[in-house]
Amino acid sequence: MKTILETKNICFEYENFKLKNINISLKHGDFVGIIGPNGSGKSTTLKLITKLIKPKSGKVFIFGKNLEKASRSFIASKVSFVRQEFNPTFEFKVKDIIELGAIHIKKSFFNTVNDSSKIKKCLAMVELTGYENRYFSTLSGGEQRRVLIARSLFQETPIIIVDELTAHLDISHAIQIVEILKKLTESGKSILAAFHNINIASKYCNYLYALKDGELIFQGTPKDVINKENIKKLYNKEFYILNHPVYNYPVVTV
């Protein structure tokens, strides 16, 4: 399969944190997860890949195009990004939030009948039918998160990047969202997501990158990455690793 997103030795620095030589790649149909403890650099990596911040050195390529030279509309047509935090300054309705996500690739600013049926469809996919006229600020954390996933579906990009995929979601909605994304990979879309829930990443991702203190310390299939020794090194704590009795993937437990 063809590589559609690639980082080459990207480095970045905040005052008290360094991200070092990150090499990540994503192919058509991949569901790739980034795991690692709080503050290990997952969000920073995703922000670099989506050009929200610029690397100190190294390069990012999306469909072979150097991100440095890519326009905002090119990026928006290829990548949608569900960020961990999203606090709009104005009172937006759910339907506006969804449309604004794809404003750069729309031919016209004005709503069309086609758009509103597409918004309905995307909301139905995340079980928020009838929410289009609700004010975003009045939704629960989990509902807001699902609106942002719906916005990403509305954008219809070949690459979907999600920071902390299961943030604010109860276990049932977390699985529902992950399964929607997994289904999209079967039709050729590619997902890159940061996970705190390693067991969900283990079941659904075909490849994992493990970040610690700004460095990629392990990578490979969930079976390669998730074992007692690696998880201890990653989180500085002992866990039990079991094998899922039905689906045969490694499960981390206390």
Ligand SMILES: Nc1ncnc2c1ncn2[C@@H]1O[C@H](COP(=O)(O)OP(=O)(O)OP(=O)(O)O)[C@@H](O)[C@H]1O
């Ligand atoms: N704007 C910023 N200015 C200064 N330091 C920052 C900034 N954003 C992040 N950092 C620091 O960079 C480090 C990596 O943060 P990052 O958000 O990438 O980690 P993360 O792995 O996504 O963490 P979490 O699992 O808690 O979401 C942290 O130490 C954080 O405090």
